[in-house]
Amino acid sequence: MENQFDVVIIGSGAGGAPIANVLARQGKSVLVLEKGPLFRTQEDTKGLSDFKRDELMATGGEKRIRVNDVANWGESYYSSHVEPDLNDEPHVYRDFDGRDRATIEGYTAQCVGGGTQLYGAVSLRFAPDDFRLKTLNESRNDIRNDPNEDVKREARDWPISYEDLEPYYTIAEQMIGINGTRQNQLKPASQDFYQKPLPPNPISRFVEIGMDALGMKRYRTPVAVITEDHPPSGRKYPGGDAAKTGYVNRYGCPLGLKSNTWVALLRPVSNLPNFELRPNCTVTHLGMDGGGAVRHVHYRDAGGTEGTVEGKIIVVACSAIESVRLLMLSAIRDGEFARRIYQNDLLGKYFLTHCFGGAEAIMPGRFDKSISMDSDWATDFCARREFLQEEGLWAGGAIYNNTSDQCLPISLARTHGSQDIDTIWKSFVEDTSLTGDRLAAFLDENFGTRLSVSFMANQVPLKTNRIELHPTIRDKWGLPSAYIIKTWHPHDRYLMDVFAEQCAQILRFGGDGGKGQYPVYEKGGLYQAENGLARIANHVLGGARFGTDRSDSVLDPQCRAWEFDNLYVTDGSFMPTSGGANPTLTIQANSFRVADILLQRL
Amino acid sequence: MATGVVTITDDRSRAFLSGRILEKDDTYILNYAAKHLARTNNDRRHDYGQYGSADPRATICEAWRFPIIDGHYNEIDETEAYHWNEVTFIYRAPQDRPAPDEVAVIGTFAPIYTALPMRRVADTPYFTVTALVPKGEVHTYKYKVDGEFQLDPINPQQTTLDNGAVWSRFFTQGCTQRLSFERWEMDILTRLTDHILPFRTEEGQRFLQQYYESLDRQTKEQRYPGAYRFDESVGVANFIDKLVAREENHHLIDYKICLGEIKSLFRRRNPFVEPHQVPREMYVELYDQMASGNVPGWNYQAYNNPRYFLQLLRRHTITGAFAHPKYGGNAGASGWAYLSERYKDAANPTLFDWRRVLERPLGLDPIYRG
Numbered sequence: 019m020e021n022q023f024d025v026v027i028i029g030s031g032a033g034g035a036p037i038a039n040v041l042a043r044q045g046k047s048v049l050v051l052e053k054g055p056l057f058r059t060q061e062d063t064k065g066l067s068d069f070k071r072d073e074l075m076a077t078g079g080e081k082r083i084r085v086n087d088v089a090n091w092g093e094s095y096y097s098s099h100v101e102p103d104l105n106d107e108p109h110v111y112r113d114f115d116g117r118d119r120a121t122i123e124g125y126t127a128q129c130v131g132g133g134t135q136l137y138g139a140v141s142l143r144f145a146p147d148d149f150r151l152k153t154l155n156e157s158r159n160d161i162r163n164d165p166n167e168d169v170k171r172e173a174r175d176w177p178i179s180y181e182d183l184e185p186y187y188t189i190a191e192q193m194i195g196i197n198g199t200r201q202n203q204l205k206p207a208s209q210d211f212y213q214k215p216l217p218p219n220p221i222s223r224f225v226e227i228g229m230d231a232l233g234m235k236r237y238r239t240p241v242a243v244i245t246e247d248h249p250p251s252g253r254k255y256p257g258g259d260a261a262k263t264g265y266v267n268r269y270g271c272p273l274g275l276k277s278n279t280w281v282a283l284l285r286p287v288s289n290l291p292n293f294e295l296r297p298n299c300t301v302t303h304l305g306m307d308g309g310g311a312v313r314h315v316h317y318r319d320a321g322g323t324e325g326t327v328e329g330k331i332i333v334v335a336c337s338a339i340e341s342v343r344l345l346m347l348s349a350i351r352d353g354e355f356a357r358r359i360y361q362n363d364l365l366g367k368y369f370l371t372h373c374f375g376g377a378e379a380i381m382p383g384r385f386d387k388s389i390s391m392d393s394d395w396a397t398d399f400c401a402r403r404e405f406l407q408e409e410g411l412w413a414g415g416a417i418y419n420n421t422s423d424q425c426l427p428i429s430l431a432r433t434h435g436s437q438d439i440d441t442i443w444k445s446f447v448e449d450t451s452l453t454g455d456r457l458a459a460f461l462d463e464n465f466g467t468r469l470s471v472s473f474m475a476n477q478v479p480l481k482t483n484r485i486e487l488h489p490t491i492r493d494k495w496g497l498p499s500a501y502i503i504k505t506w507h508p509h510d511r512y513l514m515d516v517f518a519e520q521c522a523q524i525l526r527f528g529g530d531g532g533k534g535q536y537p538v539y540e541k542g543g544l545y546q547a548e549n550g551l552a553r554i555a556n557h558v559l560g561g562a563r564f565g566t567d568r569s570d571s572v573l574d575p576q577c578r579a580w581e582f583d584n585l586y587v588t589d590g591s592f593m594p595t596s597g598g599a600n601p602t603l604t605i606q607a608n609s610f611r612v613a614d615i616l617l618q619r620l
Numbered sequence: 621m622a623t624g625v626v627t628i629t630d631d632r633s634r635a636f637l638s639g640r641i642l643e644k645d646d647t648y649i650l651n652y653a654a655k656h657l658a659r660t661n662n663d664r665r666h667d668y669g670q671y672g673s674a675d676p677r678a679t680i681c682e683a684w685r686f687p688i689i690d691g692h693y694n695e696i697d698e699t700e701a702y703h704w705n706e707v708t709f710i711y712r713a714p715q716d717r718p719a720p721d722e723v724a725v726i727g728t729f730a731p732i733y734t735a736l737p738m739r740r741v742a743d744t745p746y747f748t749v750t751a752l753v754p755k756g757e758v759h760t761y762k763y764k765v766d767g768e769f770q771l772d773p774i775n776p777q778q779t780t781l782d783n784g785a786v787w788s789r790f791f792t793q794g795c796t797q798r799l800s801f802e803r804w805e806m807d808i809l810t811r812l813t814d815h816i817l818p819f820r821t822e823e824g825q826r827f828l829q830q831y832y833e834s835l836d837r838q839t840k841e842q843r844y845p846g847a848y849r850f851d852e853s854v855g856v857a858n859f860i861d862k863l864v865a866r867e868e869n870h871h872l873i874d875y876k877i878c879l880g881e882i883k884s885l886f887r888r889r890n891p892f893v894e895p896h897q898v899p900r901e902m903y904v905e906l907y908d909q910m911a912s913g914n915v916p917g918w919n920y921q922a923y924n925n926p927r928y929f930l931q932l933l934r935r936h937t938i939t940g941a942f943a944h945p946k947y948g949g950n951a952g953a954s955g956w957a958y959l960s961e962r963y964k965d966a967a968n969p970t971l972f973d974w975r976r977v978l979e980r981p982l983g984l985d986p987i988y989r990g
Contacts, residue, residue, distance in 0.1 A: 060988070065695070066690070068648075070990060072946075073943060074944070081668065082870075084667065103681040106661075264977065319658075322659065322745075384965065388972060388976075389976070427938075428942050447934045448931060450907075450927075453815055453817075454816070454820065458818035465959060465963060493661065494660070494681075
């Protein structure tokens with residue numbers, strides 16, 4: 019087996035796959051190591067896909083937390099067949115009460131393609147202002163709920179601008195395969211590679227009405243699902259409504275229509291002799307050579323056997339929490355690695371997620387929500403500077419509706435009253451009055467009637483929000499687990515309240531034809547959730563931020579670790595701020611940018 | 621051991637095909653092995669109460685997934701292929717001794733106890749073979765490792781035959797043979813789940829009757845291999861019987877204790893009628909008492925939280941009613957059909973078009989195969 023490569027990439031998701039694609043096509047020898055399995059489409063196997071349209075694959079049977087030293091020992095959890103087992107690979111966070119708890123949140127997915135296999139595929143760009151939040155805020159004195167002026171102190175500009183990244187957004191949109199519309203976006207585009215969106219689900223009509231009544235300019239949410247043939251990846255679209263299934267968010271696509279990084283970027287290069295993908299291989303640590311370069315990548319294969327490969331360049335892209343953890347585990351094993359990666363104290367610091375939340379209402383009429391994609395309409399209304407000034411907010415965000423959620427019967431029941439995957443099933447099982455006629459009435463009220471509108475916005479970066487290695491808890495390889503310590507800034511809470519109200523307004527105005535009185539079922543930000551600290555919406559970002567000042571960042575503007583010549587980190591951990599939109603497209607665009615940089619030096 | 625379910629396939633050709641070996645590539649095998657079997661940490665983190673204190677399965681993640689039961693597609697006839705499962709056995713050679721030279725599996729699914737040789741996946745401790753087995757069946761098997769017969773060290777399912785011999789066991793999709801419960805337990809369980817679901821309301825009852833009657837025999841057999849008992853409502857008790865035999869085996873004990881408690885309660889409350897035949901009002905009363913946590917006459921020493929059991933039952937019931945029929949509930953897709961019949965309007969023949977995106981012959985998707 020080959021063990022020397024130009025580039026070894028750890029992780030096959032949004033951060034790793036674009037680099038693999040570009041370098042492999044340019045003839046460089048590339049190895050991708052992926053911890054999870056290679057789940058294939060029907061086309062790959064000429065038979066059945068490993069993904070099924072089956073609700074129990076998204077949320078399986080009950081398991082129980084059996085990790086010592088956590089306060090929720092013994093509690094139930096339910097995971098997808100793609101998520102790592104919580105007992106084998108615990109993510110632990112410190113809760114409000116100071117006690118440690120294990121959480122299923124923050125895992126994304128563990129398979130070739132990573133989170134892009136299971137995500138809802140909303141593929142928004144960040145807004146130009148998301149890249150310059152320090153500049154935007156440094157002379158302001160109207161930021162609310164920020165008594166210590168943390169925002170001004172902690173906001174950072176990215177070392178690259180929107181204009182720098184724009185060509186790579188374009189490449190990403192072309193290469194990945196995304197449908198949507200451009201007009202009314204606050205994100206200028208030099209070229210438009212969007213595919214034509216399919217007609218929206220009829221329930222999204224309420225969102226149209228609400229957004230129009232409020233003067234919120236709207237566009238069809240860019241979703242990474244193909245609706246036409248996609249020449250860059252060689253995928254054919256079967257026609258009609260084939261891409262609208264309802265088995266969307268938290269489901270892999272058996273037909274490969276969802277543009278995950280396997281079908282879009284890796285499969286197209288998988289037959290090249292200079293490209294190799296090794297799934298089911300867990301990287302345990304990196305090692306230096308004598309000359310000051312990171313050289314060795316040590317891993318465990320599917321049989322548990324240890325292996326080592328060498329790369330001229332090493333790219334770490336296994337999701338923010340796991341990438342930071344891998345760098346820390348490497349530092350434990352290698353003093354020289356430690357000296358360099360800890361050239362300042364910032365590794366793991368400024369861990370970020372998103373301010374996330376929304377509103378939900380039971381709409382008049384009933385709709386077949388199972389014929390849908392994850393989202394139909396989006397607006398950048400709340401990313402406008404005027405809006406930020408009116409509301410005293412430091413940063414903006416995107417608002418879009420969720421069309422597919424709760425469109426299937428079991429998901430309706432198990433998410434009834436619960437806000438996340440840690441507390442799934444809880445309300446339904448406890449609401450023992452729902453039987454017989456009353457269960458029928460519950461279905462009558464909720465099945466095909468509920469509509470939610472969500473926001474995704476920047477979280478204030480705080481040094482105290484961080485990833486560490488847990489002092490006692492270990493994973494199935496005996497290695498220290500990641501330990502998440504984070505809280506919400508008062509301004510985050512305020513921001514979530516403001517954005518949730520905007521989402522509620524859309525439903526109020528949409529539900530009654532523009533009068534604004536329609537009752538909203540619930541609204542809020544995730545800080546209000548029972549486990550609001552664990553909640554990270556599976557957008558795990560920061561912890562190894564890039565910047566122009568080596569004393570203020572872990573990575574240089576090229577996403578290369580300061581003090582290293584050949585170590586790059588390209589998942590969401592590079593982000594100094596979390597952006598006002600779902601992060602995947604920006605991670606992909608940045609990886610295409612880094613790929614260009616690597617090409618120049620190989 | 622086969623349940624002898626009659627479907628459209630001729631019994632003789634079925635017997636001929638069962639146990640036929642299929643080729644699966646290494647990636648398919650390693651996709652399961654890496655996640656579930658590979659590890660160095662031997663903490664007993666996967667024991668939720670279903671294992672004995674010395675059972676090494678407690679260190680394995682989701683040991684119940686083995687052998688792997690998957691769908692089948694033969695590139696020729698989807699409807700015929702739909703009646704089969706691919707069953708993949710994985711044996712992991714122990715690390716503390718030299719790897720065996722020969723590993724095979726022998727079982728009731730293959731012709732007259734023929735040992736199927738298992739190939740070694742290169743450079744790994746895993747031996748594997750995949751066999752074609754009809755849906756709706758229960759089988760026993762053992763591994764033959766360098767001539768020695770042994771139980772599957774991974775799969776927790778075992779069964780004791782009439783002669784006292786213990787064998788490893790698996791069942792394929794759509795199985796209706798009782799595995800976990802006695803007849804009387806199934807009967808009480810059916811009454812309880814009926815109370816939770818909307819199907820035994822007068823209206824629901826009418827729907828089910830019409831729905832079942834509207835399906836002809838061939839439709840039933842094509843779409844729902846495994847020959848569900850169409851005389852029973854939605855098959856939720858069967859779903860639970862299978863769930864606690866495999867994925868949630870740790871909850872079998874809850875059912876065993878609580879169904880026994882309920883039986884003796886009803887016996888005391890109404891000595892003249894069989895517990896599964898007591899009037900509906902008695903089930904309603906019991907349900908409400910369990911919901912309150914206060915059940916007069918309940919043996920709290922034996923099971924201290926009847927409300928917890930009720931919550932468990934609620935989750936299992938709603939899941940069984942609406943999960944894919946291959947899991948043994950949602951009989952004849954009646955749960956989905958209930959929703960799709962109930963929800964329609966003038967412009968739409970249904971507002972839950974579940975068949976549109978599911979595999980044929982169960983559904984109508986022209987491309988997707990289950």
